[in-house]
Amino acid sequence: MPGNTPRSGTGVEADGRRSAEDLLALARGGDGEAFRALVEPYRRELQVHCYRILGSVHDAEDVLQETLLAAWRGIGDYEQRSSTRTWLYRIATNRCLNALRADSRRLRERAAPKPEVPLPEPSRRRSEPSWLEPYPDVLLDQIADHQPGPEARYEVRESVSLAFLAALQLLPARQRAVLVLRDVLGFRASEVATMLDTTANAVTSALRRARGALTHELPSVAAPLPNSPRERRIVADFSRAFEAGDVDAIVALLTDDAWLTMPPLPLEYHGLDAIRHFLATVVLCDGRRHVLVPTRANGQPAFGYYLRDPRSPILHAHGLLVLTVSGDRIDALTRFHDTALMAMFGLPRSLRDSFEVDSGH
Known part of the structure; x- marks a missing residue:
């Protein structure tokens, strides 16, 4: 050896x-x-x-x-x-x-950032994972390109969608592993049993319980294909409305039961009224304006999220914003506060107002 x-x-x-x-x-x-x-x-x-x-x-x-x-x-x-x-x-x-x-x-906990302005009372305080992080699509491409056709690429991205990842984290560890090995990767029950040093019957039982739990957590409407005309239209409309600070136009793009979350903050805002209030009193309050730089995360449209400073030509990163698209609407907005994640997506910590990278940062 x-x-x-x-x-x-x-x-x-x-x-x-x-x-x-x-x-x-x-x-x-x-x-x-x-x-x-x-x-x-x-x-x-x-x-x-x-x-x-x-x-x-x-x-x-x-x-x-x-x-x-x-x-x-x-x-x-x-x-x-x-x-x-x-x-x-x-x-x-x-x-x-x-x-x-x-x-x-x-991985058990992430330090929550201190909010810059008081946050409204959330729809609920979640027990879901505070450690959830986005995954760059540019890395997923290295896997998806080995599988022919857009359907195969779609399946790879669906299996790392934020909704799927968040639901997985709620499962007991072994159920989580069994579901990924069996349903995502396609290993046989006997192979998974060998991997986990258990029996095929135990694997089948764990898979049945895991599937039952996930049924209630995942979206029922399929997302459009990545970079399809429908997805591009939704993304363009959202970006235009967000950069203009138009709360009503943003809300018009959401499903009636949309969610807004901000890992690692354990807060969730559910529904149009709650999200409208949050956008108006926190994100776009006092005339705040932002620049969104498009990228992709977890098979979903995403943006580097930069705040304009009226006293400076420098735009400062405020994290990553990921859209979960369901049908013709946006089902969830997930903002990751950690600017250290930006580098994984090839995004700088700051930009000039002309969108050139600030070489001093």
Whole structure:
């Protein structure tokens, strides 16, 4: 079995077309380049798998690194009773479950920002995850492009939608893992049982309970295809209304039972009246104006959210705004306050009013 640190080898450099069998044999002999070539095709999908279970991009990356290190250390014991992909998913899933059991992990709570203005009384105070973070579509493309056709890409994005992610986080950890492995990734019950060291009957039972719980949490109306004419029209109308500070025009684009949330703040505003009041008294109060820079997160339209300063040409980031589109309307507005997330989306912390990046920041 190789040691803790991969050593550089010559086999992979000599021939980039080596088979998985060749790479595995070299990796077992301590060739770090062969190991990297063996696992690299699965890196992004493993990160997304960890993200689905944990709800946090940063925690998913941490667990991915733990997974790859564990795979390197344990490759000598890999008996090839399953594919390399299945073996890696087994390690990743159990590392995620260990993370969820560890009270010391930061994924359990996120520090809530201090509001700049008093917030109105919410429709409810939620118990949903404060650690939920958005995931850049540019990274999802690295997975979706391996699957032909727009329908396959749509399914990849649906399985990381914010509504699906938030609902997943409400499930017990093992139910969460079972549902992702079975319904999202398509592993057989027997394979999942082996991964979780349980029985196929237990997997089937957990999947039935998880499906039942999610039925009440997910939207009943399908979203339009990403970047379809219908979605582009909704996004353009929203951006125009928001930048103009037109509360009524924004509200006209929402479904009657729309939600507004602001992770990690445990507050939810439900319905047109509550959202209209919030926009008028908080987001667009006192003539505040914003600039929205389009991006995509979790298969959904999103914007970098910048506040105009009447005393300066510099626009300062105030987080990320994600739209959940349902049919011809917007079903949810989710604003992530953490400006540290902006870099993952290729967005700066500040912009000049001409939309050029402020090179001093």
